[in-house]
Amino acid sequence: MEGINALNKTKHDMELCNNNDYDQFSFPKRPTVDINFQDITYTVNTITAAKKEILHGVSGEFRSGELTAIMGPSGAGKSTLLNILAGYTLKGCQGTICINGINRKSRIEQFLKMSCYITQDDELRPLLTVREAMMLAAHLKLGLSRSNAEKSKQVSYILGLLGLKKHENTRTSRLSGGQRKRLSIALELLTNPPILFLDEPTTGLDSVSTTSCVSLLKNLAGEGHTIVCTIHQPTASMFEMFDHLYAIADGDCIYQGSSSNLLPFLSSLSLHCPKYHNPADFLIEVAVGEYDSNIKSIAAAAAKHGRQESTPYSEEIIKEENGLPVRVLQTKKSPAFDIIEYTTCLAEPAPLWYQVFHLLHRNFIITRRSKLPLALRIFMHFVISVMFGIIYNNVGNNANSVFGNYIYVYGTNLFLHYTGQMAVTLSFPLEFKVLRREHFNRWYSLVPYCIATLLIEIPFQIICVVVYLVPSYLLTGQPLEWIRFLMFLMFTVAVCLTAQSFGFLIGATTPVTLAVFIGPVITAFLSVFGFAMKYNDIPSYLRVFYHVSYFRSSFQGSLMSLYGNNRSYLPCLENGFHGRNGYCHYTHPTKFLREMEFEDPNPVFDVSYIVSVCLLVYMCTATAIWYRLNKR
Ligand SMILES: Nc1ncnc2c1ncn2[C@@H]1O[C@H](COP(=O)(O)OP(=O)(O)OP(=O)(O)O)[C@@H](O)[C@H]1O
Numbered sequence: 001m002e003g004i005n006a007l008n009k010t011k012h013d014m015e016l017c018n019n020n021d022y023d024q025f026s027f028p029k030r031p032t033v034d035i036n037f038q039d040i041t042y043t044v045n046t047i048t049a050a051k052k053e054i055l056h057g058v059s060g061e062f063r064s065g066e067l068t069a070i071m072g073p074s075g076a077g078k079s080t081l082l083n084i085l086a087g088y089t090l091k092g093c094q095g096t097i098c099i100n101g102i103n104r105k106s107r108i109e110q111f112l113k114m115s116c117y118i119t120q121d122d123e124l125r126p127l128l129t130v131r132e133a134m135m136l137a138a139h140l141k142l143g144l145s146r147s148n149a150e151k152s153k154q155v156s157y158i159l160g161l162l163g164l165k166k167h168e169n170t171r172t173s174r175l176s177g178g179q180r181k182r183l184s185i186a187l188e189l190l191t192n193p194p195i196l197f198l199d200e201p202t203t204g205l206d207s208v209s210t211t212s213c214v215s216l217l218k219n220l221a222g223e224g225h226t227i228v229c230t231i232h233q234p235t236a237s238m239f240e241m242f243d244h245l246y247a248i249a250d251g252d253c254i255y256q257g258s259s260s261n262l263l264p265f266l267s268s269l270s271l272h273c274p275k276y277h278n279p280a281d282f283l284i285e286v287a288v289g290e291y292d293s294n295i296k297s298i299a300a301a302a303a304k305h306g307r308q309e310s311t312p313y314s315e316e317i318i319k320e321e322n323g324l325p326v327r328v329l330q331t332k333k334s335p336a337f338d339i340i341e342y343t344t345c346l347a348e349p350a351p352l353w354y355q356v357f358h359l360l361h362r363n364f365i366i367t368r369r370s371k372l373p374l375a376l377r378i379f380m381h382f383v384i385s386v387m388f389g390i391i392y393n394n395v396g397n398n399a400n401s402v403f404g405n406y407i408y409v410y411g412t413n414l415f416l417h418y419t420g421q422m423a424v425t426l427s428f429p430l431e432f433k434v435l436r437r438e439h440f441n442r443w444y445s446l447v448p449y450c451i452a453t454l455l456i457e458i459p460f461q462i463i464c465v466v467v468y469l470v471p472s473y474l475l476t477g478q479p480l481e482w483i484r485f486l487m488f489l490m491f492t493v494a495v496c497l498t499a500q501s502f503g504f505l506i507g508a509t510t511p512v513t514l515a516v517f518i519g520p521v522i523t524a525f526l527s528v529f530g531f532a533m534k535y536n537d538i539p540s541y542l543r544v545f546y547h548v549s550y551f552r553s554s555f556q557g558s559l560m561s562l563y564g565n566n567r568s569y570l571p572c573l574e575n576g577f578h579g580r581n582g583y584c585h586y587t588h589p590t591k592f593l594r595e596m597e598f599e600d601p602n603p604v605f606d607v608s609y610i611v612s613v614c615l616l617v618y619m620c621t622a623t624a625i626w627y628r629l630n631k632r
Contacts, residue, residue, distance in 0.1 A: 056252050066221055070082060070229070078248055084097075087111055128171065138190050185198075198227070250287075381464045394573075398573045399586045421519045425516070473485060529549045
């Protein structure tokens with residue numbers, strides 16, 4: 001019996017997924033999907049802790065094969081509704097959303113796999129060309145289910161379909177607004193998702209680009225997709241292109257139906273559109289209360305009016321009300337298919353190593369193309385190194401300049417801490433927007449993303465440390481012993497990478513305006529402990545910071561690398577020559593270390609501690625990013 005069921009299921013799956021053939025250079029056929037939502041309310045907490053209801057129990061149905069526009073004045077709740085339907089917002093939302101008649105609640109993961117959400121700001125990687133961006137999306141979204149040749153053909157087909165073939169070698173930063181919008185759509189079309197949500201796809205486009213964008217969406221709807229977009233104020237001709245209109249005012253639905261039925265509906269409420277007036281403008285004017293319109297009574301009429309056309313998942317029945325027969329639409333009990341079955345025809349997700357490989361490849365391309373900022377970063381490390389080397393020339397080999405060397409070591413740690421931290425603190429918030437879009441649309445998971453990012457950032461940061469350390473080490477006259485140099489390098493690399501991990505954490509959790517000073521404040525605070533201050537001089541309630549400061553561990557570890565391990569007597573020089581009286585207080589470096597209370601060196605413990613902090617902060621960062629990506 002089980003065998004027969006399995007056989008039937010396989011047959012059914014094949015029927016669902018049939019024509020999944022890329023050789024035809026066309027979209028694999030997907031089953032159609034209708035969305036039905038009932039009584040959706042959305043409530044947020046305000047600063048005063050009072051609850052604010054933004055959507056007041058809206059209902060409707062968006063069907064496959066239709067281009068639906070959610071319209072309404074600014075602040076009406078269009079984006080809020082779109083976010084809820086797309087699964088982008090889950091918290092604070094009440095009501096029922098059905099996919100082909102089945103409640104979505106227990107199937108949200110499957111739903112997200114078969115839909116895509118294109119945000120208003122086209123978050124693209126500016127340094128990739130159109131084709132590179134498309135190929136990357138193809139590799140990540142189609143995984144190993146297609147050969148490279150098939151992916152390439154599919155990319156060419158979609159670029160041709162969206163009129164981007166001519167621009168395939170153009171960097172995305174150089175595309176026009178309309179081309180960027182089309183590319184955002186093209187990237188998501190690779191898996192041919194049955195549902196597309198678009199937040200204001202025409203905002204910022206000129207009239208020609210707007211028309212071409214809406215025509216494209218209309219064509220996609222014609223292929224069986226369910227396309228839902230929010231729109232501000234379309235022109236009269238564009239307005240007619242929408243198959244279905246869903247109008248919202250102040251959180252209530254004031255109309256749903258075809259665009260051609262809008263004016264008759266409003267007329268039935270004694271709201272007559274002036275002659276030669278754009279119906280879309282008229283709708284907005286009504287929605288903001290002009291023409292003495294009352295939103296609540298229009299919403300009540302719209303709820304009664306509902307959608308008049310039947311759907312494959314609803315049927316028209318005749319009921320008797322007050323002795324009169326009335327037509328009513330009723331959702332069919334048994335859906336055509338469940339989306340759980342649909343997900344059997346989705347491409348297998350790319351394995352982790354494959355995601356890492358392609359994300360790393362992308363990072364390499366981006367790094368190669370951002371030569372100037374990277375070269376500048378390395379160059380500045382070299383310049384500061386030479387400046388330090390000149391200012392603190394030969395202090396490392398002079399008993400008279402031990403304090404100068406002390407400051408050089410402190411400055412080195414501080415400089416590398418700042419550069420390691422700030423470089424990522426400021427860039428990550430920008431990166432996060434693209435990450436959120438790609439992650440939400442199921443391109444990759446967080447682990448491969450983090451691995452691919454760190455595999456580029458960590459070696460680059462190490463290069464910066466080496467570029468800084470080598471010239472300054474030589475110019476400041478530090479001991480020419482490999483072991484001391486490598487220990488010094490180890491501590492400075494460790495502090496720099498820990499600072500980088502903090503930079504990621506701050507960038508991932510705080511807005512840029514706060515991040516720019518939180519990072520330096522933390523650095524300055526941690527760097528005080530252990531610098532020119534004896535342990536007993538620190539107020540007892542602040543001593544905990546002495547112990548937790550990884551900066552202090554690195555600073556002390558760096559000094560130990562240069563002066564510890566039985567360093568021989570230092571020459572006692574005055575202006576580069578042996579002094580006349582021949583007395584230097586710190587001729588023996590151990591004396592200096594003892595006075596500074598650095599007597600019990602434990603470099604293994606110190607470096608292990610710094611590395612542990614670094615790993616802990618990376619784990620916190622990954623958790624914070626995960627939380628932000630999944631906070632819906
Ligand atoms: N988290 C929130 N806290 C408080 N108010 C919110 C929150 N989210 C949305 N709102 C409010 O809900 C209303 C609807 O916002 P929404 O972004 O959906 O409007 P919209 O119709 O898309 O407007 P626009 O066309 O200007 O983008 C607005 O008044 C907005 O201020």
